[in-house]
Amino acid sequence: MLPEIWQGTDAGGLLVIQDSASYSGRHLLKSFINAALTREEDIHVIGFDVSEDELRNGLKESTTQRLHFHNAFTDPLGWTDHPAFTVRQFNLEEITHLVKQTSHAKAATLVIDSLSWILRHVSPSIVCKTLQQLKKGGAVRTIIGLLHADMHQRGTVGSVCHLATSVITVVPGINGDEAVAKITKRSKSGKVMQDEEIFTIKEDLTIIVQSKSSQTGLKHPHTEEQEADPAANLTFNLRLSDTEREAKEKLALPFVFSKEKKTALLHSGLGSGRILYEPDANDDYDQEDPDDDLDV
Template structure:
């Protein structure tokens, strides 16, 4: 499955963007990305914009790891409270520089941003785009800000001019995962749509069903979404009490309508001849205009 391959690293990517609503099912996806990366020996850096680091770590339900770093941008995202310290970040600097300061190994890293919506609200869309693009794709010039893989969530309801924002971010992302609305069933399974732009130029599109099994493990499988059949309009289904007018037709009225021949539909059976009936306003000339020609 495409999602499992993204989680275990068999399908490489640079930036995975998860598009979700306030239902926040995406946290289960974030937890799956974190668990798989830690099991594979990668460092994981989490930038908390939407909740306290302690709350985020408690909801992870994973074993504590020295390779898990959680950075607090919820308490003081604008740096109003911090005056000193090695972890200080100024708004006009790249926040991913924290990875270089705290990381012990840059060979394999996963960076999680719990809410790209809050990141944009604090820094602005232009600055967020610049920082992500610089950290992911300009590694040869900005090694201190180098990010191997980035996963982030954006919520539709919390962004102004959302269509413009998501268009720019989808252009930057190599993987787009959309949690489809109203697809959660009674078993808690959720349908997601995956769009993966591979390095060789190929485009992978897939729809998968995600859920947590009885052992607490993340599972997914490919599914096919069938379109609901379109209902045809039936005259007989018109509500009789909608208006004081009679909206329907009786059988004899339908028969009379079918026998009615409209004037522009009259046809002749004489082999397609053209008939012209001049009226009193026509300037009709009986003489042949070519009489003076020797033909």
């Protein structure tokens, strides 16, 4: 699944690359940028985490003329008089203006490096609203965002990933040059597909998938342990034997009507529905004073 996403066969929507301190996703992000440039797409990078020189390092020089870097690394909070780009400019109007200034007629790819910088200084609801507006199309065709998951609360990460068309979570593999990609992909019909693949990134930033993660026998931290049996060490038995279960199934419950009783109730004969009372000899009933037995 990773090669299909990397090759842009499902271009469009929002792709979130989720990493942590144990493994950086920036190398994978640069691989996606390089693949988009090879497809002759216009790339707009809003860079908070690294400088433009560091981002361009390793990319093909013959394709970088279509790469437009918007410098948010130097002054991300706007402390100087003339900041290039700040976190407060992360809205639909500002980004659309930036993209249309330098892009051609076709929609461009927007790369956010990283979403964590913005989420640390802007309300998550505003960030999610802006991403949703950008997803609807217009000046931006595809959004690729790097998210440092261990910097935020789980609810914040979940809200951003819920908007994503695809989420790639990267964790380190067994060997030093390998990594595991845990992929969640949502189709337009709403179908959700998940996969895990072991991959490496070559010097030319191409991706090589080694194998499926399930074939390696690795135990991942998120794997749920086998649930303990709550009735294992009790002094009494909570389970029924086959004989006891059979007897229980044959037992007629008092509030369950049999077929014959249901038929009798539903198809009553003549005279049904009347109550007849015949007083016996012990009843002290006075026809002239029916309330004689009352102490009034």
